[in-house]
Amino acid sequence: MQKISKSRLYELFDAIAAKQSLYIPTDREAGAAEYRKYESGMKLTKELNTVRSAKDFFFPQTENLADFKIEGKTIEVRDIREECEDFVIFGVRACDARSFTILDKVFLCEPVDSFYKNRRDHGTVITMACTRPAETCFCKTFGIDPTVPGGDVSCFDDGESIFFLANTEKGERFVESISSFLEDGDTDRLMEVQTRAREIMDKLPLAKLSTENFGGDKLNEYFNSDKWAELSEACLGCGTCTFVCPTCQCYDIKDFNTGHGIKRFRCWDSCMYSDFTKMAHGNPRLTQLERFRQRFMHKLVYFPANNDGEFGCVGCGRCLAKCPISMNIVKVMKALEAK
Amino acid sequence: MQRIGVFVCHCGTNIAATVDVKAVAEALGHEAGVVIAQDYQYMCSESGQELVKSAIREQKLTGVVICSCSPRMHENTFRKAAASAGLNPYLVEVANIREQCSWIHKDIATATEKAIILGKAAVAKVALNTPLTSMESPVVKRALVIGGGIAGIQTALDIAEAGFDVDIVEKNPTIGGKMAQIDKTFPTLDCAACILTPKMVEASQNERITIHSFSEVEDVKGFVGNFTVKIKKKARFVDETKCTGCGLCTEKCPMKKVPNEFNMGLDNRSAIYIPFAQAVPKVATIDPNYCMMLKTGKCGVCSKVCSAGAIDYKQQDTIIEQQYGAIVVATGFNPIKLDKYDEFAYNQCPDVVTSLELERLMNAAGPNGGTLLRPSDKTHPHTIVFVQCVGSRCDDEKGKPYCSKICCMYTAKHAMLIREKYPDTEVYVFYIDVRTPGKNFDEFYRRAVEQYNVHYIKGMVGKVTPKSDGKIDVQASDLLANEQLHINADMVVLAAAIEPDKTARPLATMLTTQMDTNDFFTEAHPKLRPVESATAGIFLSGACQGPKDIPETVAQGSAAAAKAIGLLCKNSITCNPCTAHSDELMCNGCSSCEKVCPYGAITYIDKEFRMPDRTTKIRRVASVNPAVCQGCGACTVACPSGAMDLSGFSNSQIMAEVDAICK
Amino acid sequence: MQEAMIKRAKELLADGSVDRVIGWKRGEFAYDITPAVFTTAEELDRDFVCDDFTAANVSKYLVKETQKEGKILAFLKPCDTYSFNQLVKEHRIDREKVYVIGIEGGPKLDIEKIKAKGITGILSVKNEDYTLKIETIYGTQTMPFYEAILGKCASCKSKKHVVFDELIGEDGDVLDSNRFEMVEKLENMTAQERFDFWRDQLSKCIRCNACRNVCPACTCENCVFDNPKSGIDNKAPADSFEENMFHIIRAFHVAGRCTDCGECSRVCPQHIPLHLLNRKFIKDINELYGEYQAGADTTSRAPLNTYDKNDCEPSVVHERGVE
């Protein structure tokens, strides 16, 4: 496999950034990492993952769809779509990489979401294998091996070097483009690191969590479960879990009156919000219990039902860390299973 | 779909000279929702209004915007026009392109641009207007007159005459006010007391008039047609119902060294006193600052001599509460204090007096029994100097910037009376201008000059110096002769400026009426509504609104009465429909709005709501009484959830205006 | 203390004094505590927890709980009692339906501060004589207790319970806290520095509404930001909306009502120091209109719902600090 010495990594970043936008996870403050556009001098975070997921790159929180210019009594519609420029995201974890395939299922099926596709086509995802998973990690539950992270190019850290492995055509093109920085290296050390990481994965507190009791056929079993009342009781109805989630893909379309026109934009919505999917007749899910149930039923039942058994969760653990009242999918799964 | 009509007024050239009205109409015609935009010479004229009315009918307008003068001027005119054409009057908005545009700007291009923006804001607002219907609120058929001078008496008599109950609140022990202190009146020189006291008696005998003398207004709540007023009856330590006014107590009272305010402190009265012989009510009052019994507990003479048993040393202030439909303010005036005018030696020399003091000195009931004597040595003065404009037309902090209006005439009167009674006296009047507009006024002044040989000198007195021989040196300019004069005078009379009574300011606050910078009450319109305040149901009578002589005061008193009667005649009045209302679904029942409501218009009710999960829930929600709400909007901001909104000035309407201006 | 609380809760449930108990329920890890309502002794024995991580203020839940039938026992820390009182004052909580047991307050721990030290794979956290012993998948780690306490506890304003029916443990005093230090520091910066500071902080906002939804002062039936009729509704971070509208209006809406419980900053996933906005209002109110502590009682008038004729003019802003 081809590798680069870690001491030359930033040199490589400089070279990539000279040609296209490069985003890397970096520390905003101690304990809080985020993706930022790479500039010389910027350092990779030591955190396992970013606070917000990487989905923003393809599905940003707000995005303009169209402009309406209003002058007196005339309205002119303006198509503001532009071809996106190429960009590279470095350091995506296996869970977030998987989340893109989940989002793809939503946005790239017919009718294709041109805004999403535009970004997806132009973005190269370079993942990074995990070596030190956290207690909140449960990607294994969803069949993800964080030591083999996926994306267009997988990267592996053996402590001294970073190894590059192209997974897609786009990935191959990328590896080719940086070949001058790469050299062949042996992977013995890397195998060791991988083995150690897999051992840790098996010892994680949530290692035993399984999806076997969930799936598209479980609608009737869980929909009217009496557990929902207790589980949703403390829910504040905020959108933290949805907004840090790499797979939540619901959005709302809103108009903003600028005084001289309308900007029609879409923005992330949260099924936890009281006005989620509010329609002319009112709101289909009137209580927090229903809204809470919607989120977890969607991830654990409805999504697999519509997507060949694929669950709407990648076990990144962000919601476990960020929910203000520490209610999360793991607790829901365990409570529902307990019968 | 909105169908808005825009009407742009030229106001002759008032607007059209600086605003291109055609361009305004043209621009606003392009606004969304506008179906007709016209300009016209005078929108407020009969034919202008007809234009609006026919457009409403023909174009089936849902909203009307008039770009014209201030809505304070003609909003009602256009609302009425709209109503007569079948459009709810509250679907009319006025864009103020005269007072707030054409009159203040000179450049046509920028003024036109601004007028268009103001018009757009009005269009944006009117698109969100909702039809409003006025509520009716009952009128309490009783009036309150605050102040018992000639203005208040006249007003009260006229209201009573029309058949309504009326209360007079007078802070002094008797009604009568300043006029009771005046000796003769100009320009007829008839005796003030002779024409005033019959009116005082008439007021006291009229069964519809209740006089609360020695009383003050403590608190005013409510609104037009339904004021609740707290009146404090100050303890006078004499039972008004028992006292016969025989005056024996005042004779026997051992404490006789009390400065007599009725005679401007020129002589003394007793601690128990009746201000003057014709006082109404003719009831004694004990001055607690001087009464030995009240101060030390030793005396009690008055109690012993009073055969009616009216003396009550234990009397307390009492508060009476009464509802009124209308309130007339008649708090009158006072001469200003002359402490700051050292140059006139008013505080140093007893023979330098104010004109009101001179009135008392010359009055038969005054300290000298009507003989004009110098206060210092009780000798007859031979040379008297009058100084006009003392503190009037003076725009520094010592005086008043306005003309006190009455001084020229009463000074002429004084000069004339002195010359007539004491022809051996030389009288000088120093003036800046002599102002005598008024029926028979200039003739009166000319008589003083021509017939009575009063020396009118154009120029001001610069310095008054009391001399060791008892004479007074008056140093002055004679501007026409271009010389500086020194007059060896015996007396100097200062025509002090007049100012509103000190009680007027706190009263204005209670009544929520406006005052000008000089503390005169501001009338609703300087020309067209001179006796009404801007606050509905509050009327203005006499000098509290501005300097006035007696005939003007009486005229205004009657005018205010007529306005009050007009209100009291109605069984109910139409309330302003621009009131607050709460959206129960959003109300938290937190009580914030109730805390900031100045009228107590908000109460809370427990209301049952159907919950989303089909259960019911009882929640506490605010409820606004639209008859009590005056529409200030304080509650709308106090409300965190935005449940409270104000009709006519809703959040969305104001934000639409903001947006239109900012875009 | 946890045992005493469970014991007392069971007694009160048993004798019918209360029908439910609100407290905290243990989670998957050492720190992921969820506020919960308990109805049986078994549930209490199994799940009830009160430890260094039970920081959540349960007062706001009582708005909903007191709309239900029956009486509920609430365990309130000193800071929670202020929120409770304020909600009683605003008629949001039916005082009659709550039995309040005052319990000792913090300092409580902030798991994010432990994680920020690079400690990961946390299995347990023990306080051993004010040193935290943290067992992780990667071995045992230690850190000083006080370095891991919540920001809101570090500037605790009061150990006094302003309302309770009974107490477990001792009642404390109102503290002479340093809570305005950071506000003062900001006040002494230049306007540009202040602007940069806040732009940096507020631009992190992802509009998850956690701050609003956890806030005991934000109990509106329908928040203006969710209500299209308000004219300022907005769902997601849009150009400068959070910086220029959301956080300012939210702070203003709770001005004079905020008890400074610090929950907003505790729950912010982006670590925005939102409490500083509220504290600025509190500091201004204290300085301009006299000391006022929201929630200290249930009768006094909120500073924005009253006035003094001699109040200062807004120009006072120009006379202070630096621009």
Add this chain to the structure above:
Amino acid sequence: MQVNENFEPVIVAFCCNWCSYAGADLSGTNRLNYPTNVKIIRVPCSCRVNPMFILRAFQKGADGVIICGCHPGDCHYTSGNYFTRRRITLLYSMLDFLGIERNRTRLEWVSAAEGAKFAATMQQFTEDVKALGPNRRLEDLRCRKQ
């Protein structure tokens, strides 16, 4: 700071119906000039002005916002302007705390008799805002004029 000579600020003035709006009318009646930049919105009382309106104005591109009401003690509704004073003081202090230029906001008491004061105040305020330049810190970029 760079001052753009051609910069014409948008200034929103909220005036209470009873004092300040009448004061503005009086300055018109007396033909007292003040800049066209000032556009007046009539509200029943200064206490009707919700901080939302002020922020909304800045969001939509206003460069300055001034609120005018009756003098304290003279409120047509007795106490409205006292509440205004507290609310607006706190709001302005908060805006200052957030680093917003102090001179972009003002509260002024103008009676119905003070036409001259109204004109002078607007003149001064416009100049102050002009000196600050366009509102960049509170605007919404989406609303900026193209």
Add this chain to the structure above:
Amino acid sequence: MNKNLKEQVLRSSGVNVLKCMRCGKCSATCPSYDEMEYHPHQFVYMVEKGDIGTLMKSESIYKCLTCFACVERCPRGVEPAKVVEAVRLAAVRQQGGNRLEPTDIPALLDEDLPQQAIVTAMRKYAK
């Protein structure tokens, strides 16, 4: 009428002569009235008319004691003494020389002359 001179006097005095309503109180109060050819109220009026040359030539400008009695007494806040001072200043500026040399002063001193008068004289007569 010398417009520039008028403007100069108005500017240097800072006085709005239009505020005068011709009451003459300034002259009535002036201790130097008899010494003066033109009196304080005339100063104000003549400045208003622009007749400044006449005033500059008049000895009156040196008779004013700058006692400010007129300023104190004027009901309109016109401040005539400042007008006199401004005219004097205009004269001093135009004449191009001091009215008195410092060496002249000792001869003019007498024992009763207040200190302030000497200082005033220096200010008034020197450039």
